[in-house]
Amino acid sequence: MNSLLRMDRVTKTFPGVLANDCISFDVMEGEIHALLGENGAGKTTLMRILYGMSTPDSGTLCWRDKPVQIATSQEAIGLGIGMVHQHFMLIPEFTVVENVVLGLRTARSPLLDLQGAAKRLSELSEQFGLRVEPWALVKDLSTGEQQRVEIVKALYRGAHLLVLDEPTAVLTPGEADDLFAVLDSLRAEGHAVIFISHKLDEVLRISNRVTVLRRGCVVATVNTCDTSKEELATMMVGRPVVLRVERRPCEPGEAVIQIENAVVEAEDHRHEVRGVSLSVRAGEILALTGVAGNGQRSLVEALFGLRRLTAGRVSILGRDISECKPKDLVLLNVGRIPEDRHTMGLALPLSVRENLTLEVYRQRAYCRAGVLRQGPITALARRLGSEYDIRMPGVQVPASNLSGGNQQKVILARAMHREPPAVVAADPTRGLDVGATEFVYRQLLAARDRGVAVLLISTDLEEVLCLSDRIAVIYNGEIMGEVLTEEANETQLGMMMAGTRGVDLPVDLKPRATFAPCSSQP
Amino acid sequence: MPLVAIVAALAVGGVIMALVGVAPLEGYKALWRGAFGGPSRMGVTVTKATPLILAGLGVALPLRCGLVNLGGEGQVYIGALAATLAALGLGDLPLAVHLPLVVLAGFVGGAVWGAIPGWLKARLHLNELITTIMLSYIAFWVVSYLVHGPMKDPGGGGYPWSVQVPDSARLPLILKKYRINLGSLLALASAAAAHFLLWKTAFGFEMRAVGAGPLAARLAGINAERTTMLTFAIGGGLAGMAGMAEIVGVQFRLSDFFSPGYGWDAIVVAMAGQSNPVGVVLMGLFFGALRNGAESAARSIDMPSSISLIIQALALLFIIGSNSVVLYRRLRRRRVSHAGDSASAVLLD
Numbered sequence: 001m002n003s004l005l006r007m008d009r010v011t012k013t014f015p016g017v018l019a020n021d022c023i024s025f026d027v028m029e030g031e032i033h034a035l036l037g038e039n040g041a042g043k044t045t046l047m048r049i050l051y052g053m054s055t056p057d058s059g060t061l062c063w064r065d066k067p068v069q070i071a072t073s074q075e076a077i078g079l080g081i082g083m084v085h086q087h088f089m090l091i092p093e094f095t096v097v098e099n100v101v102l103g104l105r106t107a108r109s110p111l112l113d114l115q116g117a118a119k120r121l122s123e124l125s126e127q128f129g130l131r132v133e134p135w136a137l138v139k140d141l142s143t144g145e146q147q148r149v150e151i152v153k154a155l156y157r158g159a160h161l162l163v164l165d166e167p168t169a170v171l172t173p174g175e176a177d178d179l180f181a182v183l184d185s186l187r188a189e190g191h192a193v194i195f196i197s198h199k200l201d202e203v204l205r206i207s208n209r210v211t212v213l214r215r216g217c218v219v220a221t222v223n224t225c226d227t228s229k230e231e232l233a234t235m236m237v238g239r240p241v242v243l244r245v246e247r248r249p250c251e252p253g254e255a256v257i258q259i260e261n262a263v264v265e266a267e268d269h270r271h272e273v274r275g276v277s278l279s280v281r282a283g284e285i286l287a288l289t290g291v292a293g294n295g296q297r298s299l300v301e302a303l304f305g306l307r308r309l310t311a312g313r314v315s316i317l318g319r320d321i322s323e324c325k326p327k328d329l330v331l332l333n334v335g336r337i338p339e340d341r342h343t344m345g346l347a348l349p350l351s352v353r354e355n356l357t358l359e360v361y362r363q364r365a366y367c368r369a370g371v372l373r374q375g376p377i378t379a380l381a382r383r384l385g386s387e388y389d390i391r392m393p394g395v396q397v398p399a400s401n402l403s404g405g406n407q408q409k410v411i412l413a414r415a416m417h418r419e420p421p422a423v424v425a426a427d428p429t430r431g432l433d434v435g436a437t438e439f440v441y442r443q444l445l446a447a448r449d450r451g452v453a454v455l456l457i458s459t460d461l462e463e464v465l466c467l468s469d470r471i472a473v474i475y476n477g478e479i480m481g482e483v484l485t486e487e488a489n490e491t492q493l494g495m496m497m498a499g500t501r502g503v504d505l506p507v508d509l510k511p512r513a514t515f516a517p518c519s520s521q522p
Numbered sequence: 523m524p525l526v527a528i529v530a531a532l533a534v535g536g537v538i539m540a541l542v543g544v545a546p547l548e549g550y551k552a553l554w555r556g557a558f559g560g561p562s563r564m565g566v567t568v569t570k571a572t573p574l575i576l577a578g579l580g581v582a583l584p585l586r587c588g589l590v591n592l593g594g595e596g597q598v599y600i601g602a603l604a605a606t607l608a609a610l611g612l613g614d615l616p617l618a619v620h621l622p623l624v625v626l627a628g629f630v631g632g633a634v635w636g637a638i639p640g641w642l643k644a645r646l647h648l649n650e651l652i653t654t655i656m657l658s659y660i661a662f663w664v665v666s667y668l669v670h671g672p673m674k675d676p677g678g679g680g681y682p683w684s685v686q687v688p689d690s691a692r693l694p695l696i697l698k699k700y701r702i703n704l705g706s707l708l709a710l711a712s713a714a715a716a717h718f719l720l721w722k723t724a725f726g727f728e729m730r731a732v733g734a735g736p737l738a739a740r741l742a743g744i745n746a747e748r749t750t751m752l753t754f755a756i757g758g759g760l761a762g763m764a765g766m767a768e769i770v771g772v773q774f775r776l777s778d779f780f781s782p783g784y785g786w787d788a789i790v791v792a793m794a795g796q797s798n799p800v801g802v803v804l805m806g807l808f809f810g811a812l813r814n815g816a817e818s819a820a821r822s823i824d825m826p827s828s829i830s831l832i833i834q835a836l837a838l839l840f841i842i843g844s845n846s847v848v849l850y851r852r853l854r855r856r857r858v859s860h861a862g863d864s865a866s867a868v869l870l871d
Contacts, residue, residue: 304741306740306741325743326740326741326742326743327743327744327745328743329743330742330743331743336741338741340737343735343737343738344737344738344741345738345741346735346738347730347731347734347735347738347739348734348735349734349735350730350731350734350735354727354730354731355738358731358738358739358742358744359742359743361724361727362724367724370723370724370725371722371723371724372722372723372724372727374722
C-alpha cells in the first residue's frame with residue numbers, strides 16, 4: 001500500500017496552549033485510520049491544519065510523497081481531501097443536488113447543470129451504497145441521511161481522503177451500522193478515511209490503524225488487530241480507567257418528579273413532545289435517552305419553565321409546576337443543568353462570582369433594599385469555588401475564561417448547592433474530558449444517594465448505562481419503553497431509539513414491566 | 523482600544539485639515555485654545571458636554587442590557603418638550619418647587635418615549651433599532667408642529683420657538699466664573715447614579731445578566747421583559763434630561779432646532795465610553811471640547827467647523843473597526859510571524 005498523506009512533526013501553539021506537539025501521522029491508500037483522543041487532545045486542531053483552516057507553527061505535510069502547503073480549504077479540496085464536519089454544512093431549504101453543487105462551477109457556468117449533477121450524484125451514491133435521493137429536500141432527511149449527503153458532497157468534489165469528525169455522535173446505533181457499511185465500501189474502492197472519535201468500540205470495529213493523541217502528543221500508532229479496548233483507553237487517558245463508576249444499590253422512595261401525558265407544541269403547532277409520562281422517585285436516576293432531536297429539548301425547556309405545556313401536567317413533590325416560570329422553579333429549588341453551557345447555562349461575559357449567584361442574589365442574605373451585598377456574595381462564590389473544585393484565577397474573572405469542565409462545575413455548583421429535592425440534568429457531560437465527566441457523575445450519584453430525584457436527559461448511551469437506575473427511550477416525542485438499567489442492552493435500546501416500541505420488540509429483547517406509578521402509562 | 527481609535531481619528535482629522543488648507547498643528551492648537559483657553563471657554567466645553575453625557579448615559583445603560591437605543595434624539599426632544607410644558611404650564615411657583623418638577627418632567631418625558639420601544643421589544647419582539655429611529659422622527663415632528671403652531675411665541679419675531687421659560691424654571695449657574703449651570707452637576711450625579719445602579723444593585727445585575735446571557739438570565743428566573751422595559755425607560759429618561767438641561771439651562775425656549783443631534787452623538791459617546799458611566803463622562807467631555815474648540819477655531823483661523831463632526835464620525839468608525847474580530851485576527855496574524863488563530867480553535871478541540 002502506498003502512503004497517501006504524511007504529516008511530519010506538526011506543532012501548533014495557541015497562547016498558553018500547546019495544541020499539537022510534534023505530531024507525526026500518516027494515512028495509507030485504502031485505509032481507515034482512527035484518530036482517538038479525549039476532548040482537547042488536539043484532534044480537531046490537527047484536522048484543521050490538514051484542511052487548511054489553520055497554519056502550523058512548524059512541521060511538514062506530504063501528499064502522495066510530495067511536500068505540500070495547504071493554506072486554504074479550497075487547496076485541501078483541490079488535493080482530494082474532504083471533510084465531514086460534526087455540524088453539517090447544509091442548507092435545509094435546498095435539495096440534495098443543490099447542496100452538492102453549491103459553490104462549484106460547471107461547464108455551463110453561469111448556468112446551473114442540476115440534471116448532470118444529479119446523474120453523477122446517483123452514480124456515486126450507487127457505487128458506495130450511499131442511498132441518496134438527489135431531488136429530496138435536505139430538511140426532510142434524517143440525520144443519518146444528511147450525513148451521507150455530506151459524504152457524497154465531498155466525493156463529488158473529488159475527495160480521495162475523507163475526514164469524519166465524530167461522525168457517530170448524532171446517529172442511532174442502527175444508523176451508525178449503515179455508516180460503517182459505507183466506510184467499508186469506500187475503503188474497498190481504495191479511498192482513505194480519517195475517523196475521529198473518542199468511542200473505543202467503534203474505533204476497534206471499523207479502523208485498520210489507530211493513532212492515539214493525548215495532550216497534543218501522539219501516544220502511539222497501533223494496528224487495530226493488535227490492540228484492545230483496555231489498552232486504548234489507558235493510552236487515551238494516561239492511566240488505567242475504570243469504565244464504570246462505583247455505585248451503591250438504588251433505594252428509591254416516593255415519586256418526586258411526575259410527568260403525566262405532557263404535550264409540548266413547537267411554534268409551527270407541530271407536536272414535539274406527544275404525551276410523555278415519566279416518574280422519578282427520590283433516590284434514583286431516571287435516564288431519558290434517544291437520538292438528539294426527538295423532542296428532548298422541548299421537554300427540557302418545559303421542565304425548566306421556559307416553555308408551556310400544551311397539555312398534560314408536571315409536578316414536583318406533589319406541586320403542579322405546569323404553569324411555573326423559571327423564577328418559581330428557583331424558589332421551589334429545582335436543580336437545573338441545561339445542555340447548552342454557553343448560552344443557557346452561563347452568562348459568559350459575567351464573572352464566575354456573578355454566574356454562581358445568579359439564582360440567589362435576590363435572597364435576603366445577599367441583597368438589602370435592592371442593593372447587593374458584595375461581601376456575602378463573594379464569600380458564597382469562594383466557598384462554592386473550593387467545594388466544587390472550580391479551577392480559576394479568582395471569582396472575578398469572566399466565566400468565558402474557564403475551561404469547559406470548570407464552566408460545568410460552576411453550573412453544577414449553582415444548581416446543587418442549595419440541596420434541591422429534584423434535579424433535571426440535560427446532557428451534563430457533553431464536551432467534557434474524562435476527569436470532568438467523572439466529577440459530574442460523582443456529583444449526580446452523590447445527590448441520588450442523598451435521596452434526590454434525578455432526571456438525566458442524555459444522548460450518550462454509555463453515560464446512560466453507567467449512571468442511571470432506569471432508562472426510558474424517547475422517539476419522535478413519545479416514550480418507546482422503559483427498562484431497568486441492569487437488564488438493558490444496547491441492541492434493545494438501539495431499536496427503541498430507532499422507533500420500535502418496547503412491547504413490539506422480539507421476545508428476548510422485550511423489557512420486563514418496570515415501576516409504573518402513572519396509570520396512564522402503557 | 524477606544525483611546526487608540528480616537529488618536530487615529532485625530533490623526534486622520536489632521537490629514538483632512540491639511541487637505542482643506544489648514545496646517546494640522548495650527549488647527550489643533552486653535553482647537554485646544556477654543557476648548558480650554560480660559561474659564562469661559564472651559565465653561566462652554568462643560569456646558570456642551572452636559573447633554574452629551576446625559577444622552578450618552580441614555581444609550582450606554584440599554585447597551586449594557588443588550589439593547590441598542592438609536593432613539594436618543596427623540597427622547598431628547600420629548601424630554602425637552604415635557605420640561606418646557608412643566609416650565610410654562612405650572613404657573614407661579616418658587617424655584618425650589620418649580621425647578622425639581624421641571625427636571626422630573628424632563629426625565630419622565632424621555633422615559634415614556636423610551637418605554638415605548640422597550641415595550642415593543644419585550645412584548646412583541648420588535649427590533650429596537652428600527653422602532654427607536656422611527657420614534658425619533660415622530661418626536662421631532664411633534665415638537666416641530668408645536669413650535670410652529672400651538673406653542674409658538676406670538677412675540678417671537680416669527681421664529682418657530684416657544685415663549686421663554688420663567689426664571690423659577692431655569693437651572694441656576696453654580697460656577698459664575700465658568701458660567702457652568704446646575705445641569706452639568708445633574709449630569710455628573712446621573713453618571714454616578716448609573717454607575718451605582720449597574721454595579722451595586724440587584725436591578726443593575728439583572729440588566730447586565732440579560733445583556734450578557736439572555737437565556738441564562740431567563741433560566742435563572744430573571745424577568746427579561748420587565749428588565750428590558752425598565753432599562754429602556756431609564757435610558758430614555760436620561761436622554762430626556764439632556765433635552766431638559768439644554769432648554770432650561772442654556773436656551774430657555776423650545777425650538778425644533780435646539781439639538782444639533784445630541785441623541786445621535788450620544789451613540790458615539792456611549793460606544794467610545796464602552797457603555798461605562800465613567801467612560802461616558804470622559805467621552806462626553808472630549809466630544810464637547812471638540813465641538814467647542816472647532817466652533818472657536820472656525821472664528822479664529824477660519825477652519826471649517828465641520829472638522830469636529832468629521833473627527834467624531836471617524837472616531838466612531840475606528841471604534842467599530844477596533845471591535846472587529848476579523849481585523850484583530852488579521853493584525854495579529856501579521857504580527858505573530860507564522861500563524862495566528864483565535865484561541866477558539868482550542869475550545870473547539
